[in-house]
Amino acid sequence: MSPTTVSTQVQLVRRPEGWPVPEDFRTVQVTLDDLAPGEVRVRNEFVSVDPYMRGRMNDAKSYVPPFELDATMTGGAVGRVVESRDDALAVGTLVLHQLGWRDVAQAPAREFRAVPEVPGGAPSSLHLGVLGMPGLTAYVGLTAVAGVQEGDTVFVSGAAGAVGTAVGQVARLLGAGRVIGSAGSAEKVALLQERYGYDAAFDYKAGSVREQLAAAAPDGIDVYFDNVGGDHLEAALWSFNQGGRAAMCGAIGDYNADSAPSGPRNMFRVVTNGLTLKGFIVSTYGHLAGEFAERMGAWFAEGRIVHDETVVDGVDNAVDAFLSMMRGGNIGKMVVRV
Incomplete structure (x- = not known):
């Protein structure tokens, strides 16, 4: 079985009361179906954990729907296409998407956006941080x-x-x-x-x-x-x-x-x-993304932007990364390296 056939994913199993605890989550192994036409499979390189995700754990109306119980959570991630049945995204393409909280993501190609390699050999995680x-x-x-x-x-x-x-x-x-x-x-x-x-x-x-x-x-x-x-x-x-x-x-x-x-x-x-x-x-300010990318890209290339990351290894430790971030355990962007 291919290493990308089975996806390790994190699910919400109980809505937190106050501070979340590890028992509110579970990690599961999901066997992926063969790709359908128009789908791609992506091996995530980095997964994001962010403060706004705490609000999605509540069953309350907000600007984004709450996480469903007993379902894999979503969030920002950056990864590389490892299998494709869509000509728009070839194998090897670096993509940004919202199918985080897992090591391997599979979905229609329209759910992924190709992004450039980060200048200077910096890690792709910057697409989840200062460049994202x-x-x-x-x-x-x-x-x-x-x-x-x-x-x-x-x-x-x-x-x-x-x-x-x-x-x-x-x-x-x-x-x-x-x-x-x-x-x-x-x-x-x-x-x-x-x-x-x-x-x-x-x-x-x-x-x-x-x-x-x-x-x-x-x-x-x-x-x-x-x-x-x-x-x-x-x-x-x-x-x-x-x-x-x-x-x-x-x-x-x-x-x-x-x-x-x-x-x-x-x-x-x-x-x-x-x-x-x-x-x-x-x-709601997506119309400014191009302007931001141009200005921030120039500042970054000129060495006028510095950045730090707090990196936790392994999707199995994504919950620990999230809980640590919520208590201020990060400097700069908290990411999970797959």
Whole structure:
């Protein structure tokens, strides 16, 4: 039997209450059918685990359908065609797709998109990180949503993650005057300043977010890129200058809460300071993907973008990677190497 005939896949078997636990998942072996006309088989090289997947584990209406119980989960992945019955995708083609949480994917060719090899011999996983959805999210949030301007002071919560590390760099490249980030450890704070070009950063676990942000931005902030919500959003509302703008990307601080969040409690600042708070889902900004690819590709080729990954080996360990990422165990993009 061919190594690509059997696919190792991860399924959701129970909807988590609060923080997910390993018992909410199971790993199964699936024997794949022979390819039908128009289908391709792909050996995944890297599988993505992302914060938004936690929301899909709940049986609740959202911008993306919830995961079904006792079915293989989906998500971003990059791999190579190993068998094809479609002329558009030849064997050896590198493809990006949404059939993650498995080592071998099989589906109609239209579900896969051919992507170029990453310049400089970098791993294909960058199509799941700074050159992919997290990078596009950073770009969209700063340009189309918050409208970052020359000289702006930008605050980024969750700044050491896949999106946050991209936001800081892109903000600087777009002309921001000062970039401030929060992260969950002294190690991550140092990395933000030494590697990712943040002018200031603080450990949100070390004290009041509001007080630490005020100290880092004594002249206030103009743009807030929100990955966390809760106390970070409340702190940003206190620090906003007149006409400040927030790109609200996520609220990971509340994803595993088993009770209603307590704040923010100062929403009146939206009125008094003329603020704009706009939430966004990156998939609705697909029309900017080409523009992003051109600009980010050029910055990457010029050596103006740095990146880190936290790599976990084996689809069997995908759940561990996801749980670690949700608790902040990653620097940069968390990926599973197949």
